[in-house]
Amino acid sequence: LNPKVYPYYAGEPGGLLFQPINKLLQPCVTLQSILALTVIIILAYMIQHTNNHYNFIRYRSYIPALIFIIIVSGFTDMHCLHPVYFSSIFFIIAVYRLFDIHEKIKPYSASFDTGFLLGVAALFYLNAIMLFPAFILGLTILSFEKRWREYILIITGMLLPVIFAISYGILTDQVLEILKVMEQSILTVNNHFNKNINLLIYLSYLTFLTILGSLKILKQYDHEKVSTRKYFTVLFLLFVNSVLIFLLIPSASQEMLIISSIPVTFLLSNFFIFIKSRLWGEFLFFLLIAGIVILQIIS
Structure with a gap:
């Protein structure tokens, strides 16, 4: 274990909700690493709980949680x-609430909660808000009836945390600093892939496994329940949206990759559970584990 501090660009740790956490833990690098590991375990549990609740991978096991931890370990x-x-x-909670919209006649609460939770996510990491298009498409796919109220509620929910952040800035005379952090969090050129051959x-x-997982879903598509088809479609849209963020947002x-790994986890879990050979x-799976071990050794 070699605890280290992340090489932030200017403004990256300045999210309204993350800034106090960063200031509190800045002197203790080891505690930062422990907290990061703890959150990863929590995320794995939440992924597992989401699958167990909505049962879109029709096999009860801890594979989704395990796959997520393995992916992130790399x-x-x-x-x-x-x-x-x-x-x-x-x-993840926003995705959980989004899935709850399925077959609800009036999913007003779930629609608002989905937008609000994504807005809160953006107060930690601003680029999370760029996933909103996938959530809008997800709402369209999962809604029992297409009504304007659900769209207004999800948009209102998403905007409320942002309005709160701006209002807080005005009240504390920090609005210019908050706007500056938002600008840096989107426009700063930030490339950790350049010359990182191991990561690439x-x-x-x-990517190869994700393609195999996607092809597996397509083969199963006609035999799956309607809800399962829709859930996997939404997860795929979230993954595509996250890839577009890589391509279009400089920062x-x-x-x-942490957020992208969440929908990928479900695709790979389904693939490894139901692969015929x-x-x-x-x-x-052995190649994946071997690659992780090698990355730990050479990093």
Whole structure:
């Protein structure tokens, strides 16, 4: 264990809800790493609970939680405290509430909660708000009836935390600082992939597995329940949205991989659980574990 401080760019740790945490733990690097590990375990539990509750992977096991921990373990430069971890907690809860919209005649509360939770996630890690298009599409897919009220509620919920942040800035005479942090959190050029060959090789293998997982879902599609089809469609849209954030937002870099790993976890869990050739599945899983071990050794 070699605790380290994340190499933030200017403004990155300045999110309204993360800033006090960062100031409190800044002197203790070891405690930062312990907290990051604790949050990862919490995220794994939340992923497991989401699957158990909505049962879109029709097999009760701890594989989703295990897969998430394995995936994140490969991001060796993220083994330290970062606001994206706290943002991911609210992101998962937002997805949980979004899924609750399915087959509800009047899902007003779930619609508002989904937007609000995503807005809170953005107060830790601003780029999380860029996932909003996928949530809007998810609302469209999962809604029993398409009504304007649900869209107004999810937008209102998303905007409320942002309005709160601006209002807090006005009351404390920090509005210019908050706006500056928001600007830096979007426009700062931040590239941790450049010349990081180990990470790029690992991501290439994860991409390969994600493609296999997506193809597996397509093969199962006609045999799945309607709810399962819709849940996996929403998860795929969230993944695509996160990839677009990498491509379009200058500040988005390796930290966004934590959020991207959440929908990927469900795809890979379904793939490894239902793959027909156990030998082939075990071989691919062995390569994943071996890659993780090698990354830990050489990092």
